[in-house]
Amino acid sequence: MKSAWSDRDAAEAVERYGAQGFNEDIALRVYTTRLLGRDPALVLHGGGNTSVKTRVKDALGTEHEVLCVKGSGWDMGDIEPAGLPAVRLDALRRLRALTALSDEEMVNQQRLALLDSKAPNPSVETLLHAFLPHKFVDHTHANAILSLVDQPDSAALAAEIFGDEMAFLPWIFPGFDLSIAASEAFERGRHVKGLILDRHGIFTFADTAREAYELMIAMVSRAEARIARGKATRHATAAAGLDAATIAPVIRGAIAEPLGGGAWRRMVLDHRGGADVRAYVDRPDLADIAARGVATPDHIIRTKNRPLILPPLDGDEVAVKVAVADAVARFADAYRAYFAAENGRTVTARTMLDPMPRVVLVPGVGLFGLGKSKKEAAIAADIAEATVRVVADAEAVGRYEPLPESELFRMEYWSLEQAKLGGATEKPLQRQVAIVTGGAGAIGAATARLFAANGAEVAILDRDGDAAAAVARSIGSALGIRCDVTDKASVDAAIRAVVTTFGGIDILVSNAGAAWQGRIGEVDDAILRESFELNFFGHQTVARAVVKVMLAQGTGGALLFNASKQAVNPGANFGPYGLPKAAVLFLSRQYALDYGDAGIRSNAVNADRIRSGLLTAEMIAERAAARGVAEADYLGGNLLGLEVTADDVAQAFLHQALALKTTGGVATVDGGNIAAAPR
């Protein structure tokens, strides 16, 4: 590990933040905090914290000596001065005289001493920073340090590696007591350059930003060098017959909890299968080493203490499904037992969190992170990947032995930790994965955006891969995939990509289509067949592939078809388009009938006169002219006299996705047209 300090970048930070009114101390604090935060071997997702002691003026112009310390909710990698709230140092230092201080009162005292009442809560490790005299204090949960402190003889290892340059602290729960212990450890040996916290991480401190940062790099590098000496070469064994796309829906189904009435509490998955991960999940001692617990306590809120470790899976689909369901049930039972035992020991009774795993290890396949969104699943997977390295390295040095579970219960159910996760109410489609075919078209894109806005993870499939990617980018976290729905191989590849990315599929919006025209008695068979390929078989090919995933999950799902007014009410010379659309409407009902017992609902939207790739500006002008009306009157030529838009169709799809008791239905979105009303 090398120092990434650059005089030029540091000067640039001083200039940039100086122009915003921040002093050099804060500018450099932001600069090196980001350097630390951007190296995943040092800091992951909200972990770690830093501080600087400096002087700032309040609104009245009075100068205060303050501690600018990382605020809750900020990531070190992209921190800004606003993420380092200023707390009056005298107010913090006064607390040093106390013998005890509850977490709630500690937070209260810290907030009272803020210069900005709107600032985020200062880190739970604020007092530790405040009680040390150094100007710059840096704290990380560096992987290499964790590999050494998660050992039965961690104190001896630390002494061997760091001598008396670093003070070693036994495990103490973060908060007031730890801050006192840290300050006392420093008082005992004022020459130390930092602290090694058993089962937790590392602090370094100095009077300049560069020195504190480079001490961190130097100490972590020493730990890395020690690990390298103990390391044997590891190699992955051959893969079993399973892959991520096959096993993910089975796992996703097994961990989904039924909420009644056809609703499920699902999770989104994030797969990792790199060489390190594969070597780890294929170790013969996996069940032993992986079950020992998290590498540093604050990982527990993201990953729970233990991963779900699946046995080597072979046999047919049914056998695999049973084995996974069995392993999940045992995991959940063990979690309930752990909660009951630990909760019984605490004074304040807690409410149990869900008992499902956040990390699943699958021999031959890799690992999955789980969460209520793709983002959360990726955080769990990132931490799990780091843990893989920490554990493997710890085993190379000696024996991986993290904190016992009884210590971790307090962390998992600590209000200050749970606050990091936020308690926002979930959006209606949260935890669900939707795919939209023809996703780059007007109706497809509008539906993809609306579903994403309602919390779904969305995959946009379109024959135009660039256009699909552009819609995905406009949404943010969505996936854009090139897919020709008339090509089974293309569909299978796209479905695999979606399942590998999100873990499964819950909603299909089967929307891809194109209009062919011709008087039915004269039209060329080739045109009719081409239209059937796209406007009927395209729907069937995708629906069949999606249903296979839904059946593997066993948690129902929604198939939503874009039928058309043509499906129920033919337009002159529109036979080549209307005939397959009529078949799609029937297809929708056939799926409703054949898969209702699996909880899979199937519905269709019957829309008319929507501006889109099918009804271009040119066609609108042509048809309005043919009818002798203005374009606006043509588009609003319905009972309500209103133009119907792609967004209106998207709303109908959303309604159908959420209407858990509706299947075999048709929603008409045409502003009113009695001649085309389904009967």
Ligand SMILES: [Zn+2]
């Ligand atoms: Zn920490």
